[in-house]
Amino acid sequence: MNALTSMLRITDKSVSLSPEIALGVYGLSAGYGAETIVRDASFEVQTGERLAIIGPNGAGKSTLLKAVLGLIKPSAGSVQFLNRGFGAVRQHVAYVAQADEIDWRFPGKVRDLVAMGRAVHLGITGRLTATDWRAVDRALGSLNIAHLADRPLSDLSGGQRRRVLLARALVQDPQVLIMDEPFQAIDVSTREALIDVLDAFQAEGKTAVIVHHNLGDVQALFDRAVLIDGTVASVGSPQEVMASPAFAAAFGAVHQNAA
């Protein structure tokens, strides 16, 4: 039944959009080919939380996200969004991949890419209505990039690309936002724009799970953190995670003292 509803893109209308647990990851193991990169990862994210996933390079943070979303098949474990399997609530979950996962030379405009976020709400032809286009314009406006709407994708800077990808996720009107290193290599104004949007998103009681690499601002930006180092090494408030022995083992004592 799950496979059928998934294939037909039927979203379970009975799903509650405000359960206590927005995301539950239980005993998840995943990797590429025969190599397991994340083992037996378990944690829960409360509704309305902003959670950071941190860890050293190669620890499996992006792999974990992809497995959580079903982009790579987990070898073990389960994942629940809003108390349902992903297939039943895909309409309510948006993903912002790393910017280099898109071919920015593609012959399209910014408006076209942002409009992709509406696809999950549309019929088989993917034809957008006036309401959908208004949502696209709102999302572009919220990230201060309305003036880029008709610009070719190939003309965007790194920071503009991040804003466009976040706009695409927002236009989906999700309850849970999953982001992979959105703050990497961006200018100050883009960083502030992203934080403003995330603050507004959280103020609506929505949940964000973000892979974050800058340990210096985890405490300022996030409610809780999960430390990944091949598995879930520590979970708690940013202070608790950074004071944990697992954090010192993953990053070394220098980082721990600095944080």
Place this chain on the structure above:
Amino acid sequence: MDYNTLIVLMGLLSTGSLLGGFGALVSLKGENLTADVAGHGVVSGVVVSKGLLAVLGAAWLAVPLLWVCGFASSALTLGFIFWARSRGYSAGAAQAMAIGLAYGLTLVLMSLVQGYGAFSTKGLTTLLLGDAATLSLGRILPAISMLLGAGLVFGLFWRGLMNWVLDPQSTQLQGQSSALALMWIVATVAVVLTCLPALGLTLLVGGLTLPALAVRPWVRGFPALVIGSAAVGGVFATLAGWLSAGIVPLPTGALVIVTLGAVWLLSMILARGVSAVRMRRAA
């Protein structure tokens, strides 16, 4: 213009347009060798169909067997690419493996059935090199039907198709990826099978890639690229066919690819010139 020439030109117009438009999608997906893979897959299916025909001896089964075996073997070969990519292989590596395996399998199959009963390799040369000059109405109707069907499908679903080509991962999250991947395999095999009689396997890749490469510098939108590539493919394939029919005594298929190659070269030189002029004006 006599009837036969008209049929050949109509065949080249539909084949060139179909290859050009589909080729734009293929090149955007970074899978330029996909048609080559599908073509190699078809050849092994053709050998199987001829082997079966030699065993069964029912001549009326020749065409249905050819289509069924060619379609099945080509789809399996493309399916192998999807499987290999799901195991982490790059597009290039997966395509290279598929071509190698299909080619090897074809040779093994030919060795097995060679000399068996009434088995004959007749027709395989046409499959490899094409034979546009001998196109008949019956042989061009599939390409014309495919072109009309593809135009209709593109008109209705171009945005969904664009989303899938631009960001397949996002489409996967939206739950549409499996259906589109299946449709992609079927469409690739159908395009290859309908275009093989005119251009043959060895020239097919040129017909797919050159129109899109020629059009790319001049358009900024996805529909414009696909429609422009179809137009360039159709118009210049027809022009090459017309030249081949009376002015330049060269094989039609080869002249089509050489003409498309010249169009691409001219387009590239012009695009660089225009870009240089713009930069100079901006400075």
